[in-house]
Amino acid sequence: MEQKNLKETVLRISGVNPRKCMKCGKCSGTCPSYDEMEFHPHQFVYMVENGEIEPLMASKSIYRCLTCFACVERCPRQVEPAKLIEAVRLTVIRQQGQNHLKPDAIPALLDEDMPQQALVTAMRKYAK
């Protein structure tokens, strides 16, 4: 997909308007996965706005977001960065052969206490 289409897709499926962002950085400040991300929540916001979607799609940061919604709750401008991250991730895993988690890999990741909830959630987040 071309950059322009990618940006449109991400905006459409997220429902986010990144232009509302005032670049305060509060979303990244409150993100529990901040240390593990190459691109942080506020960077998703301005990179999407600039149409820089491909670097976000290639980054492991999209699998680090926990959808905890801390960034959404605490953003003073109601930008909802988590929804952009979700949209970028979906743009990747909806492509053929791009699942981040494959069912065959799952048995090795389990222990006997792992709740089903973890599996169904991970399959929803990481695979299509």
Added chain:
Amino acid sequence: MVFSYYPGCTLRTKAKELDRKARLAAKELGIELCEVPEWQCCGGCYPVAKDEIATKLSAVRTLMAAKEADRPVVTVCSACHNVLKRVNDDMKNDPVISDRANRYLQNEVPYQGEAEVLHFLEMLRDKVGFDRIAEKVTKPLTGRKIAAYYGCLLLRPGKVMAFDDPENPTIIEDFIRALGAEAVVYPYRNECCGAYLALEDRDSVKKKSSAVLNGAKAGGADSVITACPLCLYNLQKCGGEIPVLYFTELLFEALGLE
């Protein structure tokens, strides 16, 4: 009082005790929980994207069953509760999602978010009342210091969940006090435990969950309670010395059940 009850996949498998004790405690409080017939897994997490419709349908079916039965639907698991409440909000307030979901289901009468979704704790607070629960306590947990762990799913997004103040909740602390114990308020009680990263990066989860447990410990807690099977798993796997329990276990104990 009669409610529809949605257990969800984990309460049927790894979290059987969460389910069993919730049912027995409810019975003791004079509440009848009628399981939703033929319920399906909610999917574990709310599908955030605007164009995700099919992934919301199992939740819509549960909500429609509650509407049909004309009773609020109660859940114990934080994740199921989060999914059901948010999908219900979409069906009520997002005409595009609501219209498309209703078309998929070929509903003659469209479902428009009429059902009421309640977490078990909300049911205790709003329908029973913590004061009445305090009266029913036969074995008060006097002297115990208990830390409530909310995590993210019960509280956020605050406007939709409308569970409690998302930044300074009190419902679980009030519940703890109603059972006769002391509630410990500590940092990180409404931050994420690491959630589904448990599958691919346990170290990352450990970092996040340890912050929670360390906060509870520094506050002098002797145990931590949660409503979420995945939070419980993540906190327990941290290997801290503090026991992590389901909130229903405390209720069960304080009501003198065995």
